[in-house]
Amino acid sequence: MPRIEFIELISTTFDAIDRENLTLGTDEIIVSQAHKLRKLLPQLAATIKENRKSDISQQLAESQKLRRADLQALKDAIKPAKVSHLVEKKDAYLLLNELLKKHNDAQSSGLEKTNGVIKSLLTKLASEEYAQAVETLRVDEYVQNLQESHQKTYQLYLSRQQEELVKSSSNKKEIRETMNKSYRLFCSHLENLVDYDEDTSYSSLYTLVEKVKKDFAEVLQRRKAQAKRKKPIQSEEEVVPPSD
Structure with a gap:
């Protein structure tokens, strides 16, 4: 059976x-x-x-790609402030740019380490020290996008780990x-x-x-009988009588 x-x-x-x-x-x-x-x-x-x-690995790869794009979008979003004439914007840029530089490993490390690096970055961006700079440069949306793509990536990562555990055990x-x-x-x-x-x-x-x-x-x-009935019946080849 x-x-x-x-x-x-x-x-x-x-x-x-x-x-x-x-x-x-x-x-x-x-x-x-x-x-x-x-x-x-x-x-x-x-x-x-x-x-x-399982399509978890494929979903995880796509989610990682989106997370990388969201991180790059955040980096690009603060660049205009680099040449701003407003001191508060320039200071905010310098603060966030330095933070992002410290988390450059997020682009090149293995998945497990990358998850930790991104989590650390998001935690600091939400802290009092950096939240004001995020607000000053109006990049809240970019941070939120990164937060969402990171959360999805991490959940898929956990799902794949569980799947591999079941397979091995x-x-x-x-x-x-x-x-x-x-x-x-x-x-x-x-x-x-x-x-x-x-x-x-x-x-x-x-x-x-x-x-x-x-x-x-x-x-x-009954299932076997139904399966047999569903099989296409090949019709006999039509015999064409010879023409006179």
Whole structure:
């Protein structure tokens, strides 16, 4: 059974058990295997997402590009004040220009360091020491743009880190094999309890699990039938009779 359908079967089984408020009783095998299946189900589901090509890296690259452009726009926006005849504007330019020079690493460092450099820059720009200069040169909008693009870049960076963590920590084959064994043991032991040990306390649980399996098998059959019907039927090549 394909992995995604196996996940659906296990999930449907436990959803039904919860919906009917059925207990797992005290049998050690039933309880332990059910616990194992519930625990591993989210991990197996996470591996499905790994197979879908993630666009986080592409989004992150685009966001970095925008952040670099916003930083450059801020630098360009203060340049006219360099030749201003107004002392307060020239002083504001010198103050901000010196600050931006100290954060030149933002353009050439690795992503992790760049995030820290930009965060430091934005924190200082918002401080009392530099906020007045930002207001004097009327570059608030440029600072805000940089703040927004930095926040988006940082969130995408965190998302990519989490994605890579999941990829490195999950073993699809091992998880699937473990769950297969647990599910088979859960079902076979449940059947033994009811049919051979005649433990009536598990009758309702056994009936429900078997019903889920039967219903799910029927669903799969319908899906296969629908898939076959959707396949284009190749028409026979038309035979053109020879002309007289």
